[in-house]
Amino acid sequence: MDHSEPLTDTAAVQRRDWVTRRAKTLSLLTLDTASWCAGFLLAAWARYEFGITPRQCAAALGAALVCTVVHAGLEQVRATAYGRHPIGSVGEARDLGITVVLAAAVVLAALLPMTVRPTPASVPVLGGAVALLLMGGGRIVYRWRRDREARPAHSSDRALVYGVDAASERLVRVLLGDPAGGYLPVGLLDDDPDKQGLRLAGLRVLGGREQLTQAVHRTRASTVIFSINGSDAELMRDVRSRTLQAGAAFKVLPPVRELLDRPVTANAVRDLQLTDLLGRAQRIAELAVERNGLAGRRVLVTGAGGSIGSELCRQIARCDPGELMMLDRDESALHALQLSLHGRALLDGPELILADIRDADGIARIIAGRQPDIVFHAAALKHLTLLQRHPGEAVKTNVQGTLNVLEACRDVAEFVNISTDKAANPVSVLGYSKRITERLTAHYANRYAGAFLSVRFGNVLSSRGSVLTAFQAQVRAGLPITVTHPDVTRYFMTVQEAVHLVLQAAVVGRGGEALVLDMGEPVRIAEVAQRLAAEAPQPTEIVFTGLRPGEKLHEDLFGTDEIDSRPLHPLISHVRVPALNPVELAGLDPYSDPDELTKRLAACCEDDSARLGDGPAPISALPSPR
Secondary structure, three states: OOOHHHHHHHHHHHHHHHHHHHHHHHHHHHHHHHHHHHHHHHHHHHHOOOOOOHHHHHHHHHHHHHHHHHHHHHHHHHHHHHOOOOOOOHHHHHHHHHHHHHHHHHHHHHHOOOOOOOOOOHHHHHHHHHHHHHHHHHHHHHHHHHHHHHOOOOOOEEEEEEOOOHHHHHHHHHHHOOOOOOEEEEEEEOOOHHHOOOEEOOEEEOOOHHHHHHHHHHHOOOEEEEOOOOOOHHHHHHHHHHHHHOOOEEEEOOOHHHOOOOOOOHHHOEEOOHHHHOOOOOOHHHOOOOHHHOOOOEEEEEOOOOHHHHHHHHHHHOOOOOEEEEEEOOHHHHHHHHHHHHOOOOOOOOOEEEOOOOOHHHHHHHHHHHOOOEEEEOOOOOOHHHHHHOHHHHHHHHHHHHHHHHHHOOOOOEEEEEEEHHHOOOOOHHHHHHHHHHHHHHHHHHHOOOEEEEEEEOEEOOOOOOHHHHHHHHHHOOOOEEEOOOOOEEOEEOHHHHHHHHHHHHHHOOOOEEEEEOOOOOEEHHHHHHHHHHHOOOOOOEEEOOOOOOOOOEOOOOOOOOOOEEEEEOOEEEEEOOOOOHHHHOOOOOOOOHHHHHHHHHHHOOOOHHHHOOOOOOHHHOOOOO
16 A cells, blocks of 8 residues: 555645744744834934934944844743743733843843943833834734634624623633634623623623613624523523523523533533523532542442433543442443443443442452442432332332442442432432431441441432423423422432532541532422423423322421531531441331331331441341342
8 A cells, every 4th residue: 555645745734834833933033123123223213312323223233133133042942941822922922021121131231331332221221112012013913813814704693792701701712713613702791880891802891681682783693692600590591581582592601610621612602401590509619629539549339320420430530530430230321421431332441340239249249359449329219209119129229239338348438328308307218218328328337447428419400310301301292291289399409519519528528427418499390390381392381290109399408307517518518317227127028018118118217226226237137139
């Protein structure tokens, strides 16, 4: 096969790049030389009261050329030692000023000791100042022409950006410098009176939301991009309503917390999501997570293929762990997880562990063999209504499965059990089973040397099987949105908040506790349904079906006897959990009558320390599957 042509093409490209860089360097050198000469001539001309002789002119030019040589040498040394800044940038302007001052100082230092000076000592001072202005002006013109050539085409969508902050500033500059970005910023909007009339990257703040319609018509904007970090949902809904009334499209720049791992680009601008309009401010930005606690450590995540488990694995992978082990019984979920982490899914890596937490012997062998330092236990059955009908499955997975994992983790330094707000004052099989896992975790916190604790979540937005996901599926199918009760409320949190809390728990949690994130005010599910119906492309009905067995009208974050204590962080509550000895679970037969089994689960949630005791118990305390 003849490879000569590709090699020739590569060499041609490299030579073309070299010629381009060489031409740019020569252009800058020419500009700087001309600036020094012009600056020294003007300074000398002014010094001699605009009556300069040819000899004085030659002396000034000679001093200018000396400054040029010193300047070029200093530039080369600085570029070799510290690198270059982009032409026309603030960094280059700072370095250019320092270099000009040093070059002028060298010539001035050479002139001062002379009795008869070829050119006045004031010429390097005044000439250097003039030269700096000329050099800076030339670079500004170059930067302006380059930015103008890189501006999006006139066919791009003309866009107003609502909100003036750090993220929107980066967005505007990126859009103005990206010909393929698809958006051409034409103005800014902000309600802050102090920002009225402000100019950013050449764009002016044209007013606030009250002036939005007028600004859309004046600039012929077809899109409004909403970009305010940490804004409330009410403001977003109001701006969106005004935008649609003005006949423009409404887009959103995600909050900075969603952009931490990638730069702000035109692709970051997205359509509005219902999660943006839920009416609760996220608390994730206020949670400072110490990720160094995971660096270099061996971490195991059970239920790694689920909504929480997969996001947890993605976040942990960025913390440089010694080894990340991802365990799940769903092979398809593991396939999707590996694809999201590495962009490939060959299923051939040791980090993927196909296992079921119901298998006590298998789990024990895996943990003994892989020896994790930290275990995040996210594996569980979570659908309330199904578990209400099949309590035996809750026993086998949520209770027995957790007990299997706990028993195998005797040498683990940290164990974080993921629970739910339904474990506080539980009335459902799901709530009973998760409350039992909290109490079992507290028992092993007393039994083992590691820190064993639990974390309570509210409803995680857009997780598999969440109410929001169900509502969106109903709308797409053209079906009515089904809500259990007009007044039912739930606590919501994003998956980012949930994972933040889990990672924080591994740092600040203490053995035997349950950590609860301050999730703000509960959200009325009917209002969520109404907002989603308003976004639907076709008229959508809302049907109320009534509360199902095991459902509460309003969820609790804390049990009746629990105290909301926040000793380490104002947004994280620490709740003491009474221990439950596994011996007391001997009566939980997963194959017994469902109603009787439900009553037994409820009884196991009652705190009766005198009856329970807290001594060691074997894993065989629960009946073995038949």
